[in-house]
Amino acid sequence: MTDTEQRLLAATPDKLYIGGEWVPGENGHIAVVNPATGQTIKTIADGSPADGIRALDAAVSVQDHWARTPPRERAEILRRAFDHLQERKEDFALLMTLEMGKPLSEARGEVAYGGEFLRWFGEEAVRINGRYGTTPEGTGQMIITHRPVGPCYLVTPWNFPLAMATRKIAPALAAGCTAVVKPATQTPLTTLAFVQLLEDAGLPAGVVNVVTSSSARQLSDAILSDPRLRKISFTGSTPVGIELMKKAAEHVLKASMELGGNAPFIVFEDADLDKAVDAAMLAKFRNIGQACTAANRFLVHTSVADEFQQRITARVKALRVGPGTQEDTQVGPLIEEKAVAGVLRLINDAQSRGAVVTTGGAALDGKGFFLEPTVADHVTSDMALSIEEIFGPVIAIQRFVDEAEALALANSTEYGLVGYVFTEDMARGQRMIDLLDTGMMGLNVGVVSNAAGPFGGVKQSGLGREGGAEGIYEYLETKYSLMPDPHRK
Ligand code: NAD
Numbered sequence: 001m002t003d004t005e006q007r008l009l010a011a012t013p014d015k016l017y018i019g020g021e022w023v024p025g026e027n028g029h030i031a032v033v034n035p036a037t038g039q040t041i042k043t044i045a046d047g048s049p050a051d052g053i054r055a056l057d058a059a060v061s062v063q064d065h066w067a068r069t070p071p072r073e074r075a076e077i078l079r080r081a082f083d084h085l086q087e088r089k090e091d092f093a094l095l096m097t098l099e100m101g102k103p104l105s106e107a108r109g110e111v112a113y114g115g116e117f118l119r120w121f122g123e124e125a126v127r128i129n130g131r132y133g134t135t136p137e138g139t140g141q142m143i144i145t146h147r148p149v150g151p152c153y154l155v156t157p158w159n160f161p162l163a164m165a166t167r168k169i170a171p172a173l174a175a176g177c178t179a180v181v182k183p184a185t186q187t188p189l190t191t192l193a194f195v196q197l198l199e200d201a202g203l204p205a206g207v208v209n210v211v212t213s214s215s216a217r218q219l220s221d222a223i224l225s226d227p228r229l230r231k232i233s234f235t236g237s238t239p240v241g242i243e244l245m246k247k248a249a250e251h252v253l254k255a256s257m258e259l260g261g262n263a264p265f266i267v268f269e270d271a272d273l274d275k276a277v278d279a280a281m282l283a284k285f286r287n288i289g290q291a292c293t294a295a296n297r298f299l300v301h302t303s304v305a306d307e308f309q310q311r312i313t314a315r316v317k318a319l320r321v322g323p324g325t326q327e328d329t330q331v332g333p334l335i336e337e338k339a340v341a342g343v344l345r346l347i348n349d350a351q352s353r354g355a356v357v358t359t360g361g362a363a364l365d366g367k368g369f370f371l372e373p374t375v376a377d378h379v380t381s382d383m384a385l386s387i388e389e390i391f392g393p394v395i396a397i398q399r400f401v402d403e404a405e406a407l408a409l410a411n412s413t414e415y416g417l418v419g420y421v422f423t424e425d426m427a428r429g430q431r432m433i434d435l436l437d438t439g440m441m442g443l444n445v446g447v448v449s450n451a452a453g454p455f456g457g458v459k460q461s462g463l464g465r466e467g468g469a470e471g472i473y474e475y476l477e478t479k480y481s482l483m484p485d486p487h488r489k
Contacts, residue, residue: 001041005098005325008091013192014044016051016212019058020205026051030214032189035101035333036323036368044188047211049222052180055209059151059178060228062206067148067176069204071125078122078170080201085115088197092190096161097324099187101332101369102287104324114163116451117170117467124472125174134485141483146476148176149254150230153223155216155244156191157236158184158335159290164258165191167455167466168233169198169208175475177231180223181210184236186335188212220244227251233474234258235292237389238415238460256464256474258292258456260389261417264410265295265446266432268403269303271422272444277311279446280395283420285319285373286447288332289393290339292461293418293440293449297379297386298397299406305399309377312395313358316373321364331393333369340369343392350376350385350396360394381409389415403428411437417457418448439465 001009015022025045034041047055066074085092093107102110130145152172156164165181172179183191188210195210213219223229224247232248234241235258248255265283267276283295300308324332334340340363347361360374373393379385385396400406410419418440421432429443439457442448449455454468464474 005094008094009042009098012042012095012189013196014042016045016047016055017192017195017210018051018055019061019209020199025212027213027215030185030188030212032099033186033336034098035335036325038367038369041098042189044192044212047213047219048215049218052211052213052219052223053226055180055211056151056223056226056229058206058209059180062204063151063178066178066204066207069176071128074173074176075122075125077198077202078118078125078173081198082115082118082122084197084201085111085118089115092162092193094325095193096187096190097332099189100158100161101335102324103329103332104327106287107324110160110163113449113451114160114166117163117166120451120467121170121174121472124171124469128175128472128476135482139485139488141485143481143483145479145481146473147479149475149477150177151228152177152179152231152233152475153220153229154179154181155220155232155234155236156181156183158187159287159292161187161190162194164235165194168235171466171471172233172475173203173207175472177475178207179209181208182216182219183210183212185212185214185216221247224248224253225250230254231475232256233464241462254474256466257462258464258466259460259462260415261292261294261457261461262296262387262389262413262415263293263418263420263438264436265298265420266406266410266422267298267300267304267308268406268421268423268425268428269301270424270428271304272424273304273308273311275444276308276422277315279420279422279444280312281315281446283446284395285331285393288334290335290391293447294390295420295446296390296396297409298395299400299409300397301406302399302401305397309358309375309397312397313375316375316395317359319373321370321373323368331373334371334392335369337369339392340371343371343390343394346385346388346390347374347376347394350379350383353380353383355379355383355385355396381412387413403431407432407435414460415457416459417461418442420446
């Protein structure tokens with residue numbers, strides 16, 4: 001480890017953050033591992049369910065005060081947090097690379113993306129407006145206002161340690177909600193450093209609390225069973241989301257769920273192949289393929305499939321695989337050993353059923369959890385590679401003959417997060433916007449994420465939207481009041 005890395009890790013908090021205090025966890029310690037080396041880089045507090053309840057106590061105790069804090073003040077705290085993040089962007093990027101594995105260039109991109117939620121929701125905090133109107137009969141006056149939903153439980157995944165936290169914390173704070181945050185067990189350091197940054201930006205004690213824990217289910221059960229909690233926002237896998245929704249139903253909690261994806265990437269015969277190949281590399285290899293928005297199924301028209309496959313295979317062979325801390329690395333390690341085994345299972349299954357691997361297909365020897373970037377051609381719908389979320393650096397190419405087949409294949413999944421479409425025919429593009437059963441779509445682009453856009457899915461990809469003008473309403477309740485018309489006796 002370099003001196004800079006050692007200094008950064010030593011300066012990163014290692015305790016729970018409850019009521020503005022750094023406190024030990026009741027369950028001992030959790031080891032945080034660098035996936036590029038397999039080595040433990042820091043140990044942090046392991047919170048118990050009782051720690052979780054203490055964190056909720058803190059959030060509940062300041063909820064009313066925070067809700068009444070002027071929106072401008074809440075906005076200024078978010079804006080200062082944005083500024084602090086810009087000053088410390090290299091530290092945050094390096095910390096994410098160390099605990100999660102992504103290449104430094106991508107970690108810097110995540111700091112930029114994650115930071116935008118602080119700026120965006122700071123701007124939205126002062127624009128929480130209602131409506132006023134007369135009833136259709138003219139007998140009454142209606143006032144529609146929005147108020148914070150109350151204490152929230154925010155659970156984040158390991159793949160975007162900063163952005164998934166800011167995408168929830170920023171709108172919660174802007175709306176006037178307090179929170180208990182549970183980061184993923186594999187990548188807690190970024191969230192701990194981020195809450196320290198919020199404190200530096202002037203966030204009052206208790207408004208945001210962080211509990212790291214190796215017993216996610218027990219911690220979540222305790223917090224979700226507490227009637228004082230009013231909302232859960234979860235980003236993670238669909239099975240865990242379903243489990244948390246069942247639990248949340250017991251107290252009829254407001255729930256936002258950002259779950260798994262199985263994105264189709266459709267290349268029509270009239271696509272600009274240069275654009276499609278560039279975008280495919282981005283849509284697949286960003287975050288080492290470990291993104292809910294990663295293109296999972298490359299559906300390519302038969303007339304251009306051979307050329308697309310050959311060009312993609314050449315590009316994939318040239319990718320530089322290595323530790324994310326090396327500036328020239330393009331593809332880092334997967335998050336853990338079992339992730340490598342899981343992706344290999346999908347590749348082997350596809351090969352045994354007739355798929356052709358044109359490059360890659362094996363784990364890399366040596367330390368760390370590395371997998372060769374892989375291209376599999378002649379994939380079919382019955383292969384697990386098409387059905388499951390791959391979450392690794394594998395391009396799976398499946399061929400189609402016409403638009404109707406492309407659409408049917410694209411929509412034949414229980415997921416519906418995002419789709420990518422490549423065509424130079426804008427009427428066809430518009431038809432796809434209309435007919436693709438997803439919450440988001442990229443037309444001739446390989447990345448759609450933007451703080452100003454409402455991010456989210458349909459079907460089993462989730463409920464609710466994060467970001468955009470819509471995002472703050474996930475943390476607000478609508479209240480309707482009726483009064484007699486003052487002009488009528
Ligand atoms: P995960 O579901 O395993 O874990 C997510 C979070 O839930 C973590 O904090 C984890 O500690 C916690 N958790 C795990 N099991 C739990 C349980 N039984 N009870 C309560 N909490 C539990 O997901 P992951 O592996 O961290 O992330 C990858 C998944 O997240 C993928 O499916 C990906 O598509 C999805 N994801 C979705 C989005 C989106 O916006 N739709 C964004 C990023 C990731």
